[in-house]
Amino acid sequence: MAQTVVSLRGVSKRYTRGRQTIEVLHNLDLDIDKGDFLALMGPSGSGKTTLLNLIGGLDRPSAGELRVGDARLDQMSSAQLTRWRAQHVGFVFQFYNLLPVLSAERNVELPLLLTPLSAAERMKRVRIALQIVGLADRGKHKPAELSGGQAQRVAIARAIVADPTLLVCDEPTGDLDRKTADEVLGLLQLLNREHGKTIVMVTHDPKAAEFATHTLHLDKGRLVEQAAHA
Numbered sequence: 714m715a716q717t718v719v720s721l722r723g724v725s726k727r728y729t730r731g732r733q734t735i736e737v738l739h740n741l742d743l744d745i746d747k748g749d750f751l752a753l754m755g756p757s758g759s760g761k762t763t764l765l766n767l768i769g770g771l772d773r774p775s776a777g778e779l780r781v782g783d784a785r786l787d788q789m790s791s792a793q794l795t796r797w798r799a800q801h802v803g804f805v806f807q808f809y810n811l812l813p814v815l816s817a818e819r820n821v822e823l824p825l826l827l828t829p830l831s832a833a834e835r836m837k838r839v840r841i842a843l844q845i846v847g848l849a850d851r852g853k854h855k856p857a858e859l860s861g862g863q864a865q866r867v868a869i870a871r872a873i874v875a876d877p878t879l880l881v882c883d884e885p886t887g888d889l890d891r892k893t894a895d896e897v898l899g900l901l902q903l904l905n906r907e908h909g910k911t912i913v914m915v916t917h918d919p920k921a922a923e924f925a926t927h928t929l930h931l932d933k934g935r936l937v938e939q940a941a942h943a
């Protein structure tokens with residue numbers, strides 16, 4: 714039997730702005746299995762990033778149960794969530810979010826600074842991560858000296874360096890041309906297939922979704938498949 718890594722039961726998310734409360738995600742049920750590569754699609758404003766941020770522990774649900782691995786994210790304080798994230802989730806964003814003053818190596822090392830690993834052990838893991846993404850020879854380069862595709866691969870190395878269970882990617886190829894995008898997606902597929910990473914990726918691009926093992930559509934805060942069954 715497949716092992717469930719992410720499980721949502723009756724998850725809702727509301728935002729309050731002034732006197733107005735809007736519900737962005739409505740009563741979602743969802744299971745993601747270990748080894749899945751899930752593409753999350755849907756129109757602008759349908760709640761994709763909101764859902765991704767819940768799954769990655771960047772935000773908490775307003776109602777419902779949210780489990781990732783053994784953790785009940787809906788019951789954690791924000792300090793607990795911060796600690797949990799550092800150990801269990803790697804993040805990849807559209808605009809890479811690399812620190813411009815640090816070399817590629819030092820950017821990749823960042824998540825390990827929160828661990829008890831020695832400097833030598835950290836550098837060993839950094840080199841392995843840069844090797845996996847095919848940038849072993851770019852470790853000393855600053856982000857400005859890298860192409861967009863290379864910068865995103867450095868960001869992916871940073872996301873995997875602490876060996877997280879889950880990778881969450883928000884439009885990871887939104888800023889890249891087709892060929893470079895396909896290379897980055899091929900790398901995510903390799904991490905999924907060869908390294909067993911469970912991946913959740915938000916994308917607008919149907920071609921990007923083809924690299925995933927599953928696609929889910931959100932519409933106005935509901936999972937469309939679920940709505941179709943109801």
Ligand SMILES: Nc1ncnc2c1ncn2[C@@H]1O[C@H](COP(=O)(O)OP(=O)(O)OP(=O)(O)O)[C@@H](O)[C@H]1O
Pocket residue numbers: 728729730737755756757758759760761762763764
């Ligand atoms: N912090 C917030 N406060 C208030 N409203 C928010 C907040 N974050 C998101 N929203 C609202 O929630 C809705 C869903 O936003 P979300 O970013 O999840 O959509 P999305 O599907 O990722 O959109 P896009 O494809 O344009 O990135 C939007 O209407 C947005 O305005």
